[in-house]
Amino acid sequence: MAEGILGLGTGQSTGLSQELIDKLKAAERKGQVEPLETDLKNLGLEKEKLADIRTKFNALLDAIKPFDLFVSGGVNAFNQKAASTTGSSVVFDAPDVASLKEGVTTVDVTQLSQKDVFQSNTFTMEDLNSDTPLDAGDFTIEIGGETHTFDAPSYFGLVNRINDANIGVTASIEPTGPDSNRIVIKSDGAGTENAIKISGPASQVLGFTTDGTTENPASHTLVAKNMKATVDGVEYESSSNDITVDGVLKITAVTKGTSSINITKDTNAFVDLLDDFVAKYNDFTSSLNEELVDPQTNISDKSSLRNLLSGVKNRIMGEYGGTGEDDKKSLFMYGFQLDSKGKLSYDSGELQKAIDKDFDGLQELFIGKAESKGLGTNLKEYMDDATYDNGILHEYDDYLTDREKTLTEEKDKAVAKLDLKYSTLAQQFASYTAIITKMESSFSGLKQMIAQSTASN
Incomplete structure (x- = not known):
């Protein structure tokens, strides 16, 4: 005889567990959420790769600036x-x-x-700190065609009054010995236009003058000169x-x-700047080439990078300057060359000849003029445009930002949908488990009655 009816009596209510719900949810998550997480992870790797390319792009942009006609500050590679x-x-x-x-x-x-500098006679610390008024009369300073008169109640009082007046001189009390001090007066500016004339009764008492008018030569320690x-x-x-x-x-x-x-x-500075440009150009172009030929690259928009690379290369290979086609100049006229992999280099001997004999021609090639822009000016403008609105790099950045936002929203919606679905299912399972448990309890009594009936027969 079969065990139970429709599974009743077999204890299968315990099969409707959270573990079963989690397994069902995990299986569905693999198909609905994990692909979006993988896309977001790959997008993050793509953003990192693009950031590396952007760093090398900016390095090249900085390296070409000294060859730009409109370089900030006006100092380009040719007027060093x-x-x-x-x-x-x-x-x-x-x-x-x-x-x-x-x-x-x-x-x-x-x-x-030099400045104008005067010193007073010496006085002791006791004199300096005495409560007895100096009572020396007026002290007059002439400077810059203006006359300024001060009273001299004390050594400190005179110094403070002079400094507070802001007349173009500075007064100070300087210790000049173990118990020796002087008032020192200096013009703030140098030259004869800042010459000082000191007079007045106090000037005689302090030793700046011999009679209140005549300068004491010993007090004039430094004479204003141009x-x-x-x-x-x-x-x-x-x-x-x-x-x-x-x-x-x-x-x-x-x-x-x-x-x-x-x-x-300074032609050496020119060569150094040129070497930096060549190195940064090769670093940038080789980096892009590697991504464009790598089947495992995380870069999704190879077309944009290919266009960016072509734009840079076209300007390297272009002709510039002159008034007619026969006057045009190119890098290859001055010892530059590209190898099979697109690496740029130059013959140092040929370049030196050009520096010695045709430096103006090199400048016309790289810098150009407003009406006939050179290689550096053209390349700088092209690379600037790539970073502006509607530029190649700007649009690529916008695409990645929008794509990340879309994927994140789709993932969040998928996660929320699964969470809601299996939360509801968990509630249903709980209800089913209660019903089945109740039915199993009732069926247990029926089984006992059947067993007793069978045993009595």
């Missing part, structure tokens, strides 16, 4: 300047290197500018130790003597 100096009497500086004139500039410094120098035979005089010649070359005198600076065109 080198400077060599002799002597130590001056320091040279130039905020706009490109504007420096080539040639030798000679500077002969015969006098440095800097004097000749630059290429031209005489200069300045209240500071700085002068600017040719509108751009700043000269700072530091000591008396003769110095010179020789400004030359």
